[in-house]
Amino acid sequence: MKRTSFGATVAAAIVAIAAQGALAADFSGKTIEYTIPFSESGGSAKWANFFAPLLSDALPGNPTVVVRYRPGAGSTEGANWFQGQQDEGDGLTIFGDSGSTKFPYLLGDPRVRYEYQDWQPVLASATGGVVYLPPDLAEKFDGDMDDLGDEVYLYGSQGATTLDLVPLLAFRMLGLDVDPVFGVEGRGDGRLMFERGEANIDYQTSSAYLANVQPLVDDGLAVPIFSWGALDDAGNIVRDPTFPDMPSFKEVCEATAACETEGVAWDAIKAFIIAGFANQKTIFLPSSASQDVVDTYTEALRSIVTAEGFMDTAAEVLGVYPQLVAGGAIEATNQATAISPEAKKYVLDWLMEDYGISMN
Template identity: 65%
Template sequence: MISTKSRTRAFLGAVAATAMAAAMPTASAADVSFAGQTVDFTIPFSETGGSARWAQFYAPLLSEHLPGNPTVVVRYRPGGGSTTGANWFQDNQQLNDGTQIFGTSGSTQFPYLLGDPRVRYEYQDWIPLLGSGVGGVAYLSGDLADKWDGTGDNLQDEFFMYGSQGATSLDLVALLAFKLIGLDVEPIFGVEGRGDGRLMFERGETNLDYQTTPAYISNVQPMVDQGLAVPLFAWGSLDDDGNIVRDPTFPDIPSFAEVCEANSVCDTDSLGFEAWQAFFTAGFPAQKLIYLPGTASDEVVEAYREGLRDLMARDDFTEISEAALGIYPQLIDNGARNAHRLATTISPEAKQYVLDWLEEDYQITLD
């Protein structure tokens, strides 16, 4: 368990460091007021995606809980699979008065982890404020139900098709998971969203798919009830120590780590699994993060943290966030810092492993 241990150690180190930081006298947020100001909440995506929905959910709530109730406007800077907007944020770090915040997603983290040539941004320059996670469930066609015993060992001779948005998108997590447990999967690339992938599954054009939690519950569960689909595994969640545990939304569905343990070719100590875990974390439990520019003053940072603490402490938060965010923890303070750390670090070996796999299996290179 070398890899998992080293990640856990890094995680505990981070906890210790932040605990010490918390013990020191912190800057006071009391003097900061955003009254009459406009906060630009920029996301590197267009108006139509999941990130827009997430940002539109948070914008009015931030406005309500920040001192002075500034107007919070969501601004869109799409392009380059979100690298254009992130590069823009990197170039606009000088604004230190808290009127500029930036929201990333897994699609921003992945190119950074892979060393995509378009990436000119540096996550470690930014100050993380909030982390939002989500889960996902992989499922296969109902006619293969008999061959699924929780390990995938009986599926080695089957041939799978999977509708994919691209091997370097969030689908990387799914494709790598299938590879690790030895499934023979041919991805059908060029699918425009997970919804279209699901439709291909429903039409019988593919026989393997995954959906994020809200879509799984509303669209796949009915198929499972009718025997048309069988859940394989949920990606899982991270506990406070950084271990992969079952997704709290799906306590009856094993996590991918459990399936990997039970499977005869997959090994949770392998480099492959370490790489999977890095991308899984950046793509799911720490999918969306809100950042302030690195130059923001301590008072401004503290004002935001306090506002977010107030927001999370609202009695009705679970209720109002359920439809927009699902029932996943919204991480603030240390939780956000840890999510940021885990979502933006990868060992050079694990990175090389993924790059080699992408080139070998899909002829995809990043230069």
Template identity: 60%
Template sequence: MTMKLASRLAAATLAVAGMTAPALAEVDFSGKTIEWVIPFSETGGSAKWANFFAPLLSEQLPGNPTVVVKFMPGAGSTKGANWFQEQEHEDGTLLFGTSGSTQFPYLLNDPRVRYEYKDWIPVMATGTGGVAYINAEDGAKFDGSANNLKDIDFIFGSQGATGLDLVPLLAWQMLGMKVEPVFGIKGRGDGRLMFERGEATIDYQTSSGYLGGAADLVAAGTAVPMMTWGALDENGVIVRDPTFPDMPSFKEVCEATEGCETEGTAWDAWKAFFISGYPSQKIAFLPAGTPQDMVDAYVAAFEAVRTDPGFKELAKNEVGDYPMFVGAGAANAAEQATTVSEEARAHVVDWLKSAYGVTLE
């Protein structure tokens, strides 16, 4: 554990343990507006995530400020993250949300990255899942394996191979599928719109995005769910996603598909980036330099959201059935999301170069 992480964990623990009424009473956001900046478009899963939590946060922060979600898409979310890196604390009214598409370029040493996660202060984190789906015609050939899909030329709307789309792109290649990405979209919601218009024939959404839009395509018969990426149990084993228990996980589909292996270098690399990108996927940060009393106020507010009796059922229906972390838990989640082994990183860097001509070193 780094010294900076240790200090972050200690501060976050104090934020939970030391939430006394007099201390929190000193922070008052009455009449203020909190800007929660999301580095993606307003159509994707991160947008739904922030829009879900924003009014709940407003209810619990001292003074009940207005929490407004703003969007800053571009460069696979690195544009917004680079901007946030330059922001300095002023009055506690700036919050920033990241996703796997922000974490992955950081992990891969993408030259566009000018941000440092360890400088930021995590106050809340949640896990998520993801669902891959295909058009109805090709979906009729899906039998729980990818064996009947290998001769089909699929089109996929992608934000970029170094972001969260890395997980499905690598998974589909491991299954032996021919998926041609069209790079350049600004959010996963834009990928869903390409699919709806028939410009793409395969797509995936994070759980919130799937529940908020793609599930309607399945209900209408224009899309067929293929698999989820799965979830981790307490022993670190990939199991079915609890939000979609009737769908097979990628591990199950891989095991049923000729030539796909759930052990070895490729599997280990995929699993490492899956863990980084999903179980601790979405994280809310305050800027560097935010005073401890304001950090405490945010941690207390998110803790109040998490422990509200009706929260779990509400979250399950809106963003999925996944754990929520605050304080020290959020710091641990941020560390997990921004750490992979050198072996996994090297494998993915080589794959990106050979598959898409993406050179990061």
């Protein structure tokens, strides 16, 4: 469905809701700053720029919604900035996080000066991710990583406590010798390293993969080998619905001699897959936002995600994943910002052992 017709559908839905008196806030003539703590080249930018014009159509008064980028310190810099905006309750300041923001929080990273319990979630977005290799290495992949264990890999990373925790731990579990090059500002920068031949293994979230890596695959410059997978209703990791023909990490782990899908290592990586992907991105309002403002955003977002044609449009950009509002967004955020003591200890011990990183 074309952007104009889909926007018209959303606008019609929001007018109907407003006529019923459900929306109290009016953003006529206003500009909303939608901040994400990453560079403009990664999956979070794709996600934010997808929802920004839809919010402009759906919110009363059709405000201008501008995406702002505040990268730095594995996204904690931008999150700390948003924590300082908690008195901006007029609805003109919103924030979009990622698993890279949740992970330092879960691990007790000393850079974290933000508190998720202070923020008000209004949309929770699941996503996925795909690991890919250059064609020469991918030729050795036959469903397991056994023939790839002798290679030396370079991987552009934002940091071991960012969303890159999942691939770094996964690579370790698979028995791969991966040397991370820390310091890239976003996953898009890691992809550029791969394109320049400076890295020979990479992963991208689904939205960035669909937009930026699929063309490399089509040109024979990259080969996908597995996705992180998705959760079924029973909490099991299954194939990603966006990439149903691609094996999940669990399948590859089961097939690889060095990897196990039970025990503390598996419990740990599953916990972070949930935090990093099952509720990977969330839109927040500050704590001081009134219930009227929260309700206005909630109903606007509900009109977006339930509008005719949304799923088809979203699938082309974000992949086929749930978009939760209201209580669903709150529950998803609660689950994604909690971790068992055992899983946390395992990951903290691994970070110290492999990277000399201490959260103390």
